[in-house]
Amino acid sequence: MNKPLHLFEGYGVELEYMIVHRQSLNVLPITDKLIYDEVGAYLSDVEFGDIAWSNELVLHVVELKTQGPVKSLVNLEQLFQKHVQKINRMLEEHEAMLLPTGAHPLMHPDTDTKLWPHEHNAVYEAYNRIFDCRGHGWANLQSTHLNLPFYNDEEFGRLHAAIRMVLPLVPALSASTPILEGSITGMADTRLEVYRKNQQKIPSITGKVVPEAVFTKAAYEQQIFQRMYRDIAPYDPEGTLQEEFLNSRGAIARFERNTIELRLLDIQESPVADMAVLQAVVAVVQALIAERWATLQELMLWQEDRLAEILLEVIQKGQKAVITDREFMRTFGYACEGSCTAGELWQYLVQETLELEEQPAVAQAIHIIVSRGNLSSRILEALGPAPTAEQITKVYRQLAACLQQGGVFLPDKAC
Template identity: 45%
Template sequence: MVNSTPYHLFDVVGIELEYMIVDASTLDVRPISHRLLKDARNEPVSEIEHGRTAWSNELTHHVIELKTNGPRASLAGLAEDFQLQIQVINKQLAEDGARLLPTAMHPWMNPDHEMQLWPYDYSPVYEAFHKVFDCRGHGWANLQSMHINLPFCGDEEFARLHAAIRLVLPILPGLAASSPWVEGHFSGVLDKRLDVYANNSRKIPSVAGRVIPEAVFSRQDYEQQIFQPMFAEIAPFDPNKLLQDEFLNSRGAIARFERGAIEIRVIDVQECPLADVAIAALTIAVVKKLVAEDWSPLLAQKGMDVETLRSLFDATIQTAEQTVLSHTDYLDLFGIQHPTITVGELWRTLFDQVKEEIRTVTPELISPIEFILNHGSLARRMTSIHGENLSRNELHAIYELLANCLEEGRLLGAKE
């Protein structure tokens, strides 16, 4: 979301969705994203526009990103726009015997052997990442997420937005966990993508920090406490200064001051855009309530420390919506007076308070939000319906079903 003109809080939104390209038969990853990203001369490019959406490359050659083509005034009609693009892409990929696969991790990919970096424009940056971090790990080579970009203008708006987003990050896996299997086995964690993501940058710890961003609420403080330590720590490994930029920041929400936006990065991609956009709508509505101080004052929101939020985040990564919350100071910030509540119950309570606002702009998203809240995160539905410890053939059957959900635009377990 490029900020050529300043946008204020909630004026616009930008959404990005990442998908794996896989063999249509075996569902093994296929590093052929260049087949989708070509200019008029048939040369590979990093991005092409398709009306209100755009396609772009990512770090690895088997991933394609769909995104809003610039800031969008609302989420109305976005799921349909993305769905159309998925069908266009699948039609093109079919010529190579390939298709798109959803969810946040490929269930049997071995990145040590299968990872290939995007080899065209921007590749020097990717090579630099690989040299420093060894991108063969799952947290680099096997992850697909949704990013939500929300605008701000100036320090006062940044402070409000950053404070609110920090509070929401720990409970987002309760809505969006979709990565229970890794290398052919049940991981024991419903959001394995975030479990590995948290250790992604351990060679340079300041790059991801504690994943939950520090309690900083101005551009100057962000520069001093986040950017500068990060750039200084990586400098000995980055002599050409290819990585010393805002994009190096790998926290769960990152400030993009050049865009005038905060990008939320902890949401697993779902089985179809309707589910993704529904989760985005609920997330944004809750952030908006916090920014408005409807449940708690800004000063109290700013006061929540990183370690408390990280402990809640770690717990929710494990058990998603069934995670029990008993930190009363945290619950108070959402106006919750119960001593204990599950993450799923918290989301249901918050949804009841923002439902009508969502319905006003995007009534088509009410039903999928309710379905997710009633039936659980995608990881929960996957493991509840099919079991946890599965053979390769059984995993193949589930992911073929998920690929069909993506093509058809329907939620797993929903009536057709």
């Protein structure tokens, strides 16, 4: 087993993309064919040095991930971009391509979903038997995951305290899912809205999305893991799912690899936009751990219900969400006069914490996100109030072009 890393000594990043037809954008369940074409076997994980490809659960999604922790997020978008372009070249013979954003805007999961039939099938079959994985909350939610390490219990407590405070603000930057089944949903982050409800049969698995105020491994084991395992046991007599991966909170402790995994981020239109969002989130987490605006003891007092209330508002309204909890704002050193929005808070936080002088492409991406709006709002700006399926298809083909080219989407110009 590798020696645990200290705080911010490494980063693990995962990017999920859907495979679709190049013209119609119809969902294509061919991830196994893609992997077979490359390595001659139906494997769920394939390593290529720094980056790996993998599949989890559904057959139309491919995940690109760092192969183990990387020392820095700087220039990581270039590695991911090379693999995006390689996969798109391989998919050409299938008339297919990768589609970004956290949810396919026209997918009908009841008819379009096929589960991965190869390795790890027992786990996927157990999930499907208990929860029916054909819904949007299972089959149509592509995300960006960030793993941050901790060395010991003390570092876990500090990291968990800081991440819990940032979670309610994450969708204001990363929301990219304003449409499901051809209709504007009224939510900035529809992926998170379905994500938080997809295991309602057993509420303890997701909790309030914002994790409970627990700051040691023993407390986490007792208050989160054991409750989940106990609650799912009647549905999972073989114990197939009674592992750490069952936890579906917005940030989950992975004690087997000494990391906390952030799962709230919708995937963006290209890796450079994802790295901009990740670096902004990490910079704020670092500032909180350094007690720049509040003590860690003060952060640990925040209960999940209070933070979840802010999160739900941001899921719905994104950067336009009005945050009325002044004490929450003060935790970030933001002196709010009158009503303040999540977008205004992020403009302040980016200015206060993020240094990107040597990363002009990432700096441009985060500038667009905080000044022109998250991807969800830019998609709506491009579509107008009542888009047709043809208009939606046209805009999402433009987003696929941004992914291929490594650009940032703006409604009034091409990537």
